[in-house]
Amino acid sequence: MFVSDRAWFPPPQPAEPTLEQGRADAxxxxxxxDAFYASVEQRDDPSLRGRPVIVGGGVVLAASYEAKAYGVQTAGSGAQALRLCPQAVVVPPRMSAYAEASRAVFEVFRQTTPLVEGVSIDEAFLDVGGLRRVSGSPVEIASRLRADVREKVGLPITVGIARTKFLAKVASAVGKPDGLLLVPSDRELEFLHPLPVERLWGVGAVTSRKLRDYGIGTVGQMAVLPERELMAVVGQAAGRHLHALAWARDPRRxxxxRRRRSIGAQHALGRRPRTLDEIDATVGALVDRVVRRLRAAGCVCRTVVLRMRFADFTRATRSLTLPQATARTETVRSAVRALLAQVRSLILGQGLTLVGVALTNLDRDGAEQLALPFEPETTAVDRA
Known part of the structure; x- marks a missing residue:
């Protein structure tokens, strides 16, 4: 059975082994x-513990598991969330508190292993392969990490353990909330194949509908499909990608x-009209996420990019080059707000359906040149 500190999995169906299995430990x-923003609010306000909590107003930035039990979903409409859970407590986002909690958690990560790859403000991959002699097994290390985060930061965290990054991420998703789940390297397909196809990276609403319309509901059903047939269903690139994941193939370490050319994140707003305050809250969350990733990578940025898609499917891009490289959240947030102000009439007139923030012109923190006395440079690109 799969090792979990919360639950045991039922015996899975047999699956065909692959050559990759057994070559490395998990x-x-x-x-x-877990429910990061909401968990910080419950930590800081004892009256919210055990109650359904929604962070955000017009857009749900985060929901506690008590709220999720009623069907409240992150990035959904705040009005719809309150219809589903009228007893929920709605609190405004406190980005500085979340950033501070994230810094404390990442310090625990770095105390656990020097091999930490930040993914976002609230998640990371850790490689503990060389620590067995000094720190114990991966399960023992993960157990201590969870205890340290709970004791030092006061937050619940779920850890998935596997041979590959992809499987470790799936394991943490299955192990939530507040759990620990190990997928042994010789039992990977037994764990993976019974899961719904939506567990795979790259399977969103559109791809899920295509697969289910074709009669594919589980990862195992996808795995036995010839790769060419899968490519005919979802497209060449997606088919090749999903077929590899269905057989637990993921070579990334x-x-x-790592030197990166850009760091970005985006959020789909849907077709419902959004107020400027809702858009500002969404953009604030994106800025917080990308700047956290920027700092985790040990980088600074010179250029801030705002990407938008409107209700008529046209797109627009605005960018601002700063006079000095930075990794400060407030500096980036101010730049993004300045760019939003430039397109206020477009947003009000056409309706915004997607917004993204990207940081480019990256350099190593400490390696940037001294600032020159120039004004920030702003550029605009519009396209259909």
């Missing part, structure tokens, strides 16, 4: 804070100090 951890 030593990659995916650590993912945990990487630290």
């Amino acid at each position: 030593t990659i951890l995916h650590a993912d804070l 945990v990487q630290t100090g």
